[in-house]
Amino acid sequence: MKWRIGDVTVTKVVEMEVTGGSRFILPQATYEEILPIKWLHPHFADERGRLKMSIHALVIEAPGGGKNGQRIVVDTCLGNDKQGRRIPNWNNLQLPFLADLEAAGFPRDSIDTVLCTHLHVDHVGWNTMLVEGKWVPTFPKARYLMGRVEFAHWREAHERPDMAAVFADSVKPVYDAGLVDLVETDHRITNEISLIPTIGHTPGHVSVVIESKGETAIITGDMMHHPCQVGHPEWSPSFDSDKEAARVTRKAMLKDWADKPILIIGTHFAAPTAGHIKRDGESFRFAV
Numbered sequence: 679m680k681w682r683i684g685d686v687t688v689t690k691v692v693e694m695e696v697t698g699g700s701r702f703i704l705p706q707a708t709y710e711e712i713l714p715i716k717w718l719h720p721h722f723a724d725e726r727g728r729l730k731m732s733i734h735a736l737v738i739e740a741p742g743g744g745k746n747g748q749r750i751v752v753d754t755c756l757g758n759d760k761q762g763r764r765i766p767n768w769n770n771l772q773l774p775f776l777a778d779l780e781a782a783g784f785p786r787d788s789i790d791t792v793l794c795t796h797l798h799v800d801h802v803g804w805n806t807m808l809v810e811g812k813w814v815p816t817f818p819k820a821r822y823l824m825g826r827v828e829f830a831h832w833r834e835a836h837e838r839p840d841m842a843a844v845f846a847d848s849v850k851p852v853y854d855a856g857l858v859d860l861v862e863t864d865h866r867i868t869n870e871i872s873l874i875p876t877i878g879h880t881p882g883h884v885s886v887v888i889e890s891k892g893e894t895a896i897i898t899g900d901m902m903h904h905p906c907q908v909g910h911p912e913w914s915p916s917f918d919s920d921k922e923a924a925r926v927t928r929k930a931m932l933k934d935w936a937d938k939p940i941l942i943i944g945t946h947f948a949a950p951t952a953g954h955i956k957r958d959g960e961s962f963r964f965a966v
């Protein structure tokens with residue numbers, strides 16, 4: 679799945695798609711709440727009201743850089759061989775993500791930049807891979823961009839033991855290899871690509887803005903996990919570290935993006951993954 683924004687291309691590479699079992703993320707999204715939201719069907723919820731979600735990386739190709747232009751991987755999913763994850767079936771994964779990335783045209787040594795919108799388990803996994811019992815950087819030629827505030831938070835505060843494991847196997851090895859650049863929440867990566875702060879889900883969370891030739895797209899990160907939050911921006915996932923700040927961020931951004939020609943690409947939105955925010959009475963809907 680690919681989108682063009684002026685001179686920039688964004689390609690989705692899926693690690694895992696799931697239907698249902700997401701109540702732990704969005705406890706308010708009961709079947710009774712989801713079924714009446716007709717525009718969620720069929721792409722984002724099934725006929726029983728179960729949510730469809732996706733864990734994928736988004737590869738941005740932008741002008742500049744080497745002969746291939748600039749190649750930026752936004753968020754690196756769960757990764758293989760990881761242990762100590764709280765969700766049991768996120769442990770010891772053996773998924774063909776790297777082969778799929780290569781088949782999409784992106785061998786891992788062709789990546790210039792890795793950007794983590796935040797440092798949760800499903801956004802940093804492929805930062806590293808297991809080689810002869812050691813975690814090594816998966817993208818050895820890339821600079822890994824991480825938020826300065828976000829990095830400081832997760833280095834100091836592990837709210838749960840599994841998050842300490844995530845930092846140790848997926849963040850610290852690339853930092854120790856000297857590949858991490860700590861950036862501000864409004865950092866500009868290239869002429870076309872910049873970050874905006876979307877704080878609340880985590881203390882240093884960012885979204886990614888792509889602007890080229892008069893066209894605009896935004897990669898959400900986890901400021902929203904599912905399109906049902908376009909209709910219900912007040913629904914804060916159990917993982918939002920500051921639920922009220924996350925609500926304020928979602929409402930402000932949705933208001934800002936509504937009824938404009940801005941392509942919104944959801945970091946956990948199931949296919950077709952991208953669409954536009956439309957005003958819908960007092961709230962909003964996601965139009966694909």
Ligand SMILES: [Zn+2]
Binds near residue numbers: 798800801900946
């Ligand atoms: Zn996530």
